[in-house]
Amino acid sequence: MPAAGAVRIEDPSASKPQIIHTSWAVPMSQFPDARFILSANAPAQFLPDRGSEVAVAGRSNAGKSSAINVIVNRRQFARTSKTPGRTQLVNFFELRPDQRLVDLPGYGFARVSDKVRDHWGRLLQEYFESRESLAGLLLVVDIRRRLTAFDEQMLTFAESVSLPVHLLLTKADKLKRGQAATAHLEVARALTDRVSVQLFSALNRKGVDEAREVLNRFLGEMKPPRPVANNRG
Numbered sequence: 001m002p003a004a005g006a007v008r009i010e011d012p013s014a015s016k017p018q019i020i021h022t023s024w025a026v027p028m029s030q031f032p033d034a035r036f037i038l039s040a041n042a043p044a045q046f047l048p049d050r051g052s053e054v055a056v057a058g059r060s061n062a063g064k065s066s067a068i069n070v071i072v073n074r075r076q077f078a079r080t081s082k083t084p085g086r087t088q089l090v091n092f093f094e095l096r097p098d099q100r101l102v103d104l105p106g107y108g109f110a111r112v113s114d115k116v117r118d119h120w121g122r123l124l125q126e127y128f129e130s131r132e133s134l135a136g137l138l139l140v141v142d143i144r145r146r147l148t149a150f151d152e153q154m155l156t157f158a159e160s161v162s163l164p165v166h167l168l169l170t171k172a173d174k175l176k177r178g179q180a181a182t183a184h185l186e187v188a189r190a191l192t193d194r195v196s197v198q199l200f201s202a203l204n205r206k207g208v209d210e211a212r213e214v215l216n217r218f219l220g221e222m223k224p225p226r227p228v229a230n231n232r233g
């Protein structure tokens with residue numbers, strides 16, 4: 001039995017999008033109406049490209065899905081796993097009307113076939129190149145590993161399209177406080193002004209409020225809604 005309020009995502013490896021409608025009693029949350037919409041295995045399955053969307057990217061097993069769960073305040077909202085490569089599809093979550101969070105497949109997982117890895121790479125590339133509604137990127141980095149070549153590529157890409165990036169140095173609970181502070185400082189120093197960085201832990205919820213603030217800023221919560229086109233002359 002899933003815990004009350006948990007979302008059950010069935011067979012994440014299925015090739016068709018899975019639309020799961022859920023309703024449940026929700027604890028205090030900034031995102032009371034958040035819901036999983038679908039997992040896309042191909043660009044044709046991506047949700048309509050309107051409103052604003054924040055993508056969560058990072059190396060496989062970095063802690064992306066866990067971060068989403070604590071930020072949205074739901075257990076197993078995004079599916080987590082000890083096995084790297086759990087998130088193999090582009091998972092769309094609606095946080096509020098026309099505001100989405102997207103859990104991307106973790107890159108850099110060695111133990112998959114070249115064919116599967118190529119597919120992930122193409123899916124990610126097409127996602128980043130096509131999404132007009134993409135308003136920001138949450139880049140999730142395991143604090144013990146620091147930035148990998150893949151993270152650097154993501155940063156370069158984001159810079160090239162002027163996409164704001166916020167970096168979550170997650171699993172901060174794995175380091176002593178001083179070590180975590182040093183890692184934070186070193187990573188922040190190495191980044192350009194366009195990238196903000198914070199310590200985060202899905203385990204003890206360190207940095208959750210800060211991450212929510214950034215997410216809301218990226219989603220443009222304070223912006224007035226876009227005017228609706230009126231074609232009736």
Ligand SMILES: Nc1nc2c(ncn2[C@@H]2O[C@H](COP(=O)(O)OP(=O)(O)OP(=O)(O)O)[C@@H](O)[C@H]2O)c(=O)[nH]1
Nearest residue numbers: 060061062063064065066080081085086087106202
């Ligand atoms: N101690 C600790 N463990 C964490 C934290 N965040 C994630 N983990 C663990 O790290 C593992 C991977 O977490 P996921 O959230 O599934 O990682 P992911 O980046 O979504 O992985 P993929 O979907 O495979 O790319 C799981 O065993 C989590 O429990 C954290 O902040 N602290």
Ligand SMILES: [Mg+2]
Nearest residue numbers: 064065086087
């Ligand atoms: Mg995941």
